[in-house]
Amino acid sequence: MQPSPLVVLGALALPFVGAALTPLVYRLLGERTAYYAAAVALGTFGLLASQFVAGVEGAVHVPWIPELGVSLTFYLDGLAFLIAFLASGVGVLVFTYSAGYMHGEEGLLKYYATLLAFMGSMVGVALAADLVALFMFWEFTSVTSFLLIGHHQRDPESGYAARKSMLITVAGGLFMLVGFLLLAFVAGGTEIGRTFTLVGGEAVTLTGETVMLESMIGNADLMREALTASGLFVPTMLLVGMGAITKSAQVPFHGWLPNAMAAPTPVSAFLHSATMVKAGVYLVGRVRPLFLPELPTPDWMLVFATLGLFSMTVTAILAVGATDIKELLAYSTASHLSLIVAGFGFGGAAGVELGAETGAFHIFNHAIFKATLFLVAGIIAHEAGTRMIDELGGLREEMPIVAGITAIAALGMAGVPPFNGFWSKELLFETAYYVAEAEGGIFWLYPAVAVFGSVFTFLYSMKFLSLFFGEKPDALGHVHRPPVAMLAPPALLAAIALAVGLVPQLAIDAIVQSAFESALPPGVEAHALELSLVKLLDPTPYLGMSLLTIVLGAAAYTQYDLLHGAVLRAMAVPVTSPDWYYDRTVAAFGRGGALVDRYVQTGLFRTYAQAYLLSVAGLALAGYVATGAALPAFEGINVALPIVFVLLVAVVGAFAVVGAPSHVAGVLTLSILGFMVAVFYVLASAPDLALTQLVIETLLLVIFLLVLDRLPAYYGDIGRREGIQDVLVAGTVGVAVFFTVLLATGASPDDPIYRYFLETAPVPAEHGPFFFDAGGGGNVVNVILVDFRAFDTLGEISVVAMAALSVLVLVAMRGRGRGQDRPDSETAAGEVDAPASAHNGGASDD
């Protein structure tokens, strides 16, 4: 059945509208805004659910930039529903939980508004079928999560974490954007035609019409052929993958995820379980059909399965080294995401279907148990007042219900049968085993590494659970029971986890089956996935792997402290520390930036002018050389006498500028040059240009005179070194301009555009009282500016307004930034920039 456009767009718009209305609601409800936000999330969930229940699969299409093949297309299928349900469903619970957790905190208004916008962006990522729309929502999640992670604005650690996550995920997103552009470019060379539609088919538009959308995944074979033929297959895959692996915190980009725990715990629960990081694995699952041929063993598997298993192991080991419960959970998140990536990574005849099942099922399971555990961690921190693992223990006595909840979720995380995580991890073992069996040789490392990594998963899961058992440390005072608003959400999630663990078929039938089908290449027939407790009685190699994991894990748990210490020591070593690479890179950029400060942005206008002019001239000249532009042949001088005269005066004016003894004389003689150019325009029958030139010249003269009042009346003496420098700069710029004019006027296209303008600009000979297909004006220049190219002009006046704004803000705020390095240098740069760009805007208007 086709989706209903209004419902889909409504579900998408609801969180954003809700976020926009939050200030108003907050004024009315105060702290109870949490329930309003939960209601908004529930609304989104409900709207989507209404589509899901109706068995919808298909696209909603709203044209956006049809010329470029960009549209707002939203595609609903199992995978999209799964992610969108997790985002909105866990959203409801997180908002409810926030009502208790964020009680009495500052900045609640910002918190709820941003969290709503964040949730909306995530739903957008899940539904977007157009690559541009996907990228847009993708970066929205980065920006909103930046705000959320940095919620405690005055806390420097919070700022560090927010910047780190932003830098890593946004940078990864930019790689991904390049990958998207390559995809669209390659699609343009095939019979699909240039499109940004990733996945589609029949789509309904807002007006209810049904159109056929050509999508990349729908024509995956064509796309793969074209990509391979142009040699772009691996680069594109890696570029798109960069977005996914930075977002889902795969090694070596796992550093940001543990820092993100600086956010309030409900946000962590949301980010780490159901949203932000899920965007990455979602993308892997989504583009999988595009890059994964059925046979033979593809590059896809070598990259993603290997990376996934490797980073699953590394981050699981790091989790064992964690001293803070949220840190433990954060590394564990990275580890489980890697498991999902590894699952989606498996390909070949053996892994294509099992891998998709692993990925889709584990997305579901992980979101459920990890959200539970984060909410539990929040309860512990809130009620016990500490998050340090060493200081906690025996919490079972005071919080029996929470202990039960934790047991269900932690055992699921550990992969102990029959809890929910077990089933999807078992699928990973199965996939790895069959892939190894099919490929043989070194591929046996896959199951071996999977087991090895899972041992650590078991270890840290048990550690987390142990917080509730054993003896209670004396230092820990009385621990309160959590309020109902904080208890109900994890309890509900744990109930779901338990149900799924005992009867996995529930989740499979509900959504997992359709979600994994979305991650299969077109043409692969999906089998019904069937799992039940009976399967546990079946002796299989992968069940053996599970048992081996548990036995090894239980054995290693007795030595937990030893392992913990070893990992901690390893994390202190720079090369193996998770933060080292990021810190070094950022520090290197800082040093590089300081160089720019020293040599380019010195605060002296001379240096700026030199840098800008030389680089522009250099680029232009290099461009001419690179494109092999040929100079037109010299045809003798054929200009009228008056023009020669005017130009001569201009030249004399130019020399006079150089020879002027004072600033005032210099400016005045410079305007001689300007006025002569204006006269030249008059003679060349361009009254509009002449008028503009005259007025601008006058205004510039006045502004100069205003400023000159502050400058010394006479030029200083110029040294030999500066003189030579100036001659070089002026010479280069002069040469560049000279060649530009020659080349620009020498070119004469076969189909000059002016004919079109001259024909369509005036009032047409035959017309009704109203027409819009012609300009309808006698002044072609102005008609072009305000009609044919109005969008350009709109951009230009925006630039002019922006320049004025920056002058206003920079000058007004100059006094405030003293003592800090950056604001000062920005002020200096802005002041020089702004008038220049204002003039540019004007000049291109001419």
Next chain:
Amino acid sequence: MTERDTTVIARTVTRTVVPIIVLVSVALLLQGHNLPGGGFIAGVLTATAFALLYVIYGIDSVGDSLVRHPDGFPIAILRGPTAAYSRAFTVGLAIAVVGGLGSILLGFPFLTQGVVFLEHVPLYEELEVASALMFDMGVYFVVVGALLTILAVVGAE
């Protein structure tokens, strides 16, 4: 500027010339569709008239006599004339964008312009009204506002 007195001649000439310049600039704005002119030129010309006032009368007296002082802006510099100027370019941008959006409401792409001929108008008989004029006005206000803002801020330094 203020420490140096301007001559009586300059003051008198300015007083006469400034209204004429403004009038001319408005004429340029209105006739731009068919004759040399247009929002950009008109805007710059108006700004020139103000610049002349600044040079001759000084920044304070222009602020006092031309523009009210709205108080209560958070940024100190956003008082007096600068506030009015920045409002001018805000309004200008809004006019341009709203004009463009109007065409969307009528079902055309953003910024599509049209021309209407009004018949039987007294004095003119037939009057050509281009929707582009609205856009031109937007350009005019942006240019006037932006240039004057820059002028006022830089001049006040």
